[in-house]
Amino acid sequence: PPCDPDVPPVGYITVESGLTQKVSSSDVMQYDLLRGLAFIQRRAWRAAFEALERVVTYPVKDSHACSKIMVEAHNKWILVGLLLNGHAPALPPTTSPGPAKAYTTLSKPYLALARAFEERTPDNLRAEFDAVPANVWTEENNLSLVRLVIRHYQRWQILNMRHVYTKIPLSQIRARTQSAETGAPLATDAEVEDLVGQMIQEGMLRGVVEHPDNGEPYLRFLDEAEGSSSRSSAGAESGEKDGEGTMTEAEFAARMAEAAQRIKGLEPLVRAANERLGKTKEYIRFLVKEQ
Secondary structure, eight states: TTTTTSSOGGGOOOOTTSSSOOOOHHHHHHHHHHHHHHHTTTTOOOHHHHHHHHHTOOSSSTTTTOOOHHHHHHHHHHHHHHHHHSOOOOTTTOHHHHHHHHHHHHHHHHHHHHHHTTTTTTTHHHHHHHHHHHHHHHTOHHHHHHHHHHHHHHHHHHHHGGTTTTTHHHHHHHHHHTTTSSOOSSSSSSHHHHHHHHHHHSSSEEEEEEEOSSSSOOEOOOOHHHHHHHHHHHHHHHHHOSSSSSSOHHHHHEEEEHHHHHHHHHHHHHHHHHHHHHTHHHHHHHHHOOO
C-alpha cells in the first residue's frame, strides 16, 4: 500500500495510480525555466545560466520548430550571461538549427543590448535600452533584469581592469569608468569605494581596498590563492560553514557520509527509470537505428 514507508515513490506515484501524468517535452522545459527563475531571484547566476541553457538547447524533432518557452528562456539566458561573464553568450553547437534561426529574429532587442554592453560605451547601451518600448521588457517580465544589466555595466568595467593592473587608485577607476544609468563617472572616490566594496562583499571581485599612510587609496586585485585565503578568513571570523569558510575534518567526513547516503537513496529511482526506459517504443526504435 502507498502508506508503506518502505515503498519508494516510484512504486506508487505512477500514471496508473493517477498521482502523476506522462511527462511531455514542454514539462521538462517549463521545469528548467522555473529553476532558472528561482536562481535568478537568488542571484545565483551560474546555476541560472545552466538551467536556462538546457531550455535553449532542447532538441526538437522538426528542424524549423521553436517553442515560446525556448524563446523566453533564450532572452533571459542572454541577460544572465551578461551578468555572469560580462559578454554575450554564444549558442552551444548542440542548438538545433530551427531554434537558432528563430532566436536571431525573435531576440533582436536582447542581442542588440548585448552588443552595446560589449562595446563598452555607456551611451550606446542606454540608447539601446531606450530604443525598445518599455512595455516589451515589461510584458516579457525582463525589465528588472535588464535594469540590473545596465547597473552592472560599470562593475564589469572595473572587473576588466584586472587584466591590465594589479593595483589601481580609486581616482583612476572613477576617471576611467562610467555608469550606464547616468552616462557619467561617479561623483566621488568614496562612491567608487562603496561600489568596489559591494563587489567584493558579493564575491564578484577578488580584491581589497588599501589606504596607505602616504598616498591615495587604491584597489589591489588578488590572485586565486589570495582570494581563497581571504574568503576562508572571513568565513572563519563570521562562523560561516557554507563552502566559503573553513571546515574541520569531522565536518568534512559528515558531509561526505551525507552525500553518500543521498546517492544510495537514488539507486532504486535510477533502476526503476532504466527499466521504464528500456520498455518504451522510442528507446527500442533508437536501439534498432543504432544497430
